[in-house]
Amino acid sequence: MHSAQRAHLLFTRYVSRGELLRFADPMPSPDARKEPRPRRDWTFGELLDWTRGRFAEVGIDSPRLDAELLLAEAAGCARIDLYLRRDDLVDAAVRNRFRDMVRRRLAREPVAYILGRRDFHALELELYVDANVLVPRPETELLVDWILEDLPADAARPPVVLDVGTGSGAIALAIGRARPDARICGIDPSEAALEVARRNAERLDLHVEFRPGRAADLGRLVQTWAPPDVVAANLPYVASADLEAAAPELSYEPRLALDGGPSGLDVIEELVAAVGHLDPRPDVYLEIGADQADAVTRLLRAAGYAGVDVRPDLAGRSRLVRARRARTRDATGRGSPPAAADEEVEQHRQDDGQEQARRQGDVQGEPVPLEDQIPG
Ligand SMILES: C[S@@+](CC[C@H](N)C(=O)[O-])C[C@H]1O[C@@H](n2cnc3c(N)ncnc32)[C@H](O)[C@@H]1O
Numbered sequence: 001m002h003s004a005q006r007a008h009l010l011f012t013r014y015v016s017r018g019e020l021l022r023f024a025d026p027m028p029s030p031d032a033r034k035e036p037r038p039r040r041d042w043t044f045g046e047l048l049d050w051t052r053g054r055f056a057e058v059g060i061d062s063p064r065l066d067a068e069l070l071l072a073e074a075a076g077c078a079r080i081d082l083y084l085r086r087d088d089l090v091d092a093a094v095r096n097r098f099r100d101m102v103r104r105r106l107a108r109e110p111v112a113y114i115l116g117r118r119d120f121h122a123l124e125l126e127l128y129v130d131a132n133v134l135v136p137r138p139e140t141e142l143l144v145d146w147i148l149e150d151l152p153a154d155a156a157r158p159p160v161v162l163d164v165g166t167g168s169g170a171i172a173l174a175i176g177r178a179r180p181d182a183r184i185c186g187i188d189p190s191e192a193a194l195e196v197a198r199r200n201a202e203r204l205d206l207h208v209e210f211r212p213g214r215a216a217d218l219g220r221l222v223q224t225w226a227p228p229d230v231v232a233a234n235l236p237y238v239a240s241a242d243l244e245a246a247a248p249e250l251s252y253e254p255r256l257a258l259d260g261g262p263s264g265l266d267v268i269e270e271l272v273a274a275v276g277h278l279d280p281r282p283d284v285y286l287e288i289g290a291d292q293a294d295a296v297t298r299l300l301r302a303a304g305y306a307g308v309d310v311r312p313d314l315a316g317r318s319r320l321v322r323a324r325r326a327r328t329r330d331a332t333g334r335g336s337p338p339a340a341a342d343e344e345v346e347q348h349r350q351d352d353g354q355e356q357a358r359r360q361g362d363v364q365g366e367p368v369p370l371e372d373q374i375p376g
Contacts, residue, residue: 042095045086047071051102058106066111067102073115074098108248110135121174127200129168132192134257136170139313140234143287143320144174146311147232150283150322151179158183162228162282164215164271165235167257169197169208175232176206185225187213190256215271222278231275234287239264264289268296276303281325293318 042050048067055063072079074097075090090098104114112118112135118127120136121144129135151159159182163172166186176184186208188194197210213221215235222228237260238246250258260266268286275284281304288296297308305323313319 040092042090043087044071044075044082044090047090047095047098048082048086051098054102055105058108060105060108066105069111069115070101070105071098074101109252110249113252118168120170121177124177125170125173125200125204127168127170127173128196128203130196131252132190132254133168133196134234134253136168139319140170140287141174142311142313143232143234143285144171144178146320146322147171147175147230147285148178151175151182151230159230160226160228161185161230161232162187162218162221162225164213164218164231164233165257165267166197166210167193167234169200169210171232171234172197172208172210173200173204173206176201176208177204180207183226185209185211185221185228187211187217187221189214190254193254193257215267215274218271218274219277227278227280228282230285231271231282232285233268233271235267235271236260237264237268237287237289237292260289265292265295265299268292269299272296272299272303281305283325284321284323286321286323288319288321290317290319293321296321 048064048071051067051071052063055066060066068079068082072082075082075085075094077085101114105111112129113131116128116130118129118136119125120127121141127136147161151161159179161172161175161182161184163169163175163184163186166172166188167190169186172184172186175182184207186194186197187210188197189212191212194210194212197208201208201210209225211221211225215233218231236256236258238258240259240262242264243250243255243258246258260268268288271286272284275281284300284305286296293310297310300308300321300323305325307322307324309322310318311320311322
């Protein structure tokens with residue numbers, strides 16, 4: 001190719017894309033061999049700006065944060081240092097590492113898998129994560145906060161907590177970090193997820209036990225372990241059909257962690273049925289989909305739970321549920337007389353009947369957007 005033709009090609013390529021000629025593309029396309037060699041004098045600021053723009057163009061939710069996390073990782077520095085180094089040139093090794101990460105992110109792989117870690121619960125825990133576990137979400141931190149608020153500080157015996165569907169161990173380990181006195185076990189049917197959870201317990205030096213098991217195995221597990229005071233669970237709750245249309249990032253996460261069956265409620269129903277058979281019943285804390293609060297409340301009340309409360313997530317959607325079965329005061333110092341509790345359950349059943357009747361007369365509400373049904 002003549003140099004004039006080549007110059008014209010380069011000009012139209014970059015200017016027609018709205019990119020400045022001097023910002024040679026650090027993400028060469030498959031026919032990169034025909035393209036100019038990437039520029040060697042990118043500064044940190046220029047790389048960040050370019051990447052943030054590309055991430056935004058393809059619809060990534062947090063383009064600036066993601067660009068900063070990846071560049072800080074590639075450069076081996078803290079995010080704040082990127083600003084101090086804004087005008088510094090980025091050396092070739094860092095640029096190469098960064099380019100590979102940017103490619104993966106543009107293919108919509110979650111940042112946590114690219115970095116191999118995720119901070120959880122107010123940065124208290126740095127969890128190792130890989131594609132065998134769900135990337136822990138900020139909403140789940142609110143579930144942990146709620147449990148910690150309620151766990152009695154001055155219990156006569158250590159509180160016993162079971163995290164069902166533990167994945168990376170996020171919930172169990174966050175409670176373990178905050179309450180070293182608690183006895184905690186996480187269960188999951190995925191052996192690969194349990195390996196991740198055990199690895200996290202070891203690197204964080206936390207004494208949390210992890211065992212294989214499904215929600216339906218609760219009765220058997222309790223016999224060989226201990227009756228829990230609290231069952232915490234962020235189970236799969238996306239309806240199978242909705243998964244196909246969900247954000248591309250979800251296709252990297254284990255289907256077992258997301259798929260809640262045709263209604264989205266299969267695994268939550270499995271858990272509620274299992275806790276309903278425990279004696280004494282534990283308090284239950286669940287993370288749920290944005291359109292599931294009424295259905296889950298009804299399930300829990302039908303299983304004999306007197307007090308069911310719902311809390312919003314950071315976006316104000318009803319995503320967290322707590323069910324408490326009032327009971328005689330036990331060694332943890334909680335509970336109230338069973339007779340009062342049973343009356344309360346009966347009152348709630350009647351309220352539910354009235355609520356259902358009222359709803360049947362209601363006009364159908366607004367459909368819940370798909371992205372609101374995504375776990376975490
Ligand atoms: C949404 S992920 C949550 C992981 C972790 N608790 C968190 O909050 O990051 C759901 C987890 O439930 C597990 N799971 C799937 N089916 C289950 C079942 N029937 N009983 C118990 N856990 C199940 C999955 O393997 C997955 O690790």
